[in-house]
Amino acid sequence: MRLYLASTSPARRALLAQTGIEPVLVAPGVDEDAAVARVASALGRDLTGPELVAMLAVEKAAAVADGAVTVDGGPVDGFVFGGDSAFEVDGVLYGKPHDPAVARDRWRQMLAAGGGTLWSGHCVIDRRRALDPADGGPGGAWRAGTVPPVRRVDTPGGGPLGLAGSVTDVAPGGSGMVAADDRVVAVDSAVLTFADDMSPEEIDAYVATGEPLEVAGAFTIDGRAAAYITRIDGAPSAVVGLSLPVLRSMLLRGFGIAWHDLWASEPRGTVDIHT
Template sequence: MRLYLASTSPARRALLAQTGIEPVLVAPGVDEDAAVVSAAAALGRDLTGPELVALLAVAKASAVADGPVAGEPVDGFVFGGDSAFEVDGVLYGKPHDPEVARERWRQMLAAGGGTLWSGHCVVDRRRAVDATRTRPGGTGRVDTVPPVRTVDASGGGPLGAAGSFGDVAPGGSGLVGSGDRVVAVDSAVLTFADDVSADEIDAYVATGEPLEVAGAFTIDGRAAAYITRIDGAPSAVVGLSLPVLRSMLLRGFGIAWHDLWAL
């Protein structure tokens, strides 16, 4: 069974590959900044961490699911994901600029840590499925506890299904099903070492590693030595929560994790 990854992230691909899944990588082509600005304007307020990552995960998965890949219709499941790091109520995306990365590290270390929000969306685009199905998984749905909470995406207003995650607390997670998709948010609370020096920050930023990752760090690289504790799924900090993705497929569509293995 094929899994399309609506991302060109090497970290997300590596996470899946190490579990035996070889995804088809597709650049989603989503203007993330524009999507967030539009949603915030419609709401009249800033998006929360869970809302932001869920919104962008849905946008990425939808962009790939609704278009051809290499000239052919999508046939399988499409996964889109997004991440943001929250410190003292402020959401941090990719810093891009070295000085921005340095300042974020100073703020993160002063706070002692923060919450990594990880958004997920899986869209069912299998071509050989029951066309009468009205909910994720249909009769094949696995009724585990807690189940996927079914929602009407239109009830979330400008956020759609992403508007269902207002009650997710740091360290928590949530799953909802809407039509042909399951959307989820997972989180992990991180604690940083309390003795990281300015020289260490400068040396780390100089590597370029933190410039294009959410929060200006990644635990599957040089920053791992500066993080003393993770409360939550470590894979969520890398780019997607493997346990949550497994639950989305199982609870939402009745698909076992090993069904996606590249044997």
């Protein structure tokens, strides 16, 4: 059974690979800034952390699941996963800094606050072409017993946010999950505490590596910044790029699929599409 990753993120692919899952990478081609601007305009306000990551996760997954994409000569056949992350400090959402000066400034702000909340959005869409009747068709078996609990809604509505609008009341350090039709959307979060003795010289040295420039929040827990993070309250994998426990729960509770059902026997490549 295939898992399509609507991303070319090496970190997300590595997370899945270390658990025995080798996803099919498909670049979703989503203009994230345009998507955020569109939804914020419709709402008449800025998006919260949970809203932002949930909405973009859905956008990315849908771009692959519902787009005109073929893999290995055929259409998508399996589950499509889209994810997004954002780091929040004192009510301010931090995306990718891109510029060294911006990264240094963000690190000074994060250290002054002592830490922040990493929001991780997830969306899984069922695009299996051949379904076992025992699976109950799209939407699966809706099994109970895993965490976080899933809340099923009748339609993927919710105004400009769509189904993502039903899973945005997550508190820092918490998680939530909703399902409708052929998809499940979840938000997980982790509260991070930074070292209280990090010097300006250490900030400059870290920024000079280039590592923080293209990652949400200007740091990576699986890289050089790990030494500067003293505590994580939540799933460590959520800080890297996706919450493995939550993804497992989405597949099990939303579709009746066990984690080991996705273990791969051989690696696959990357497919680029434009939407």
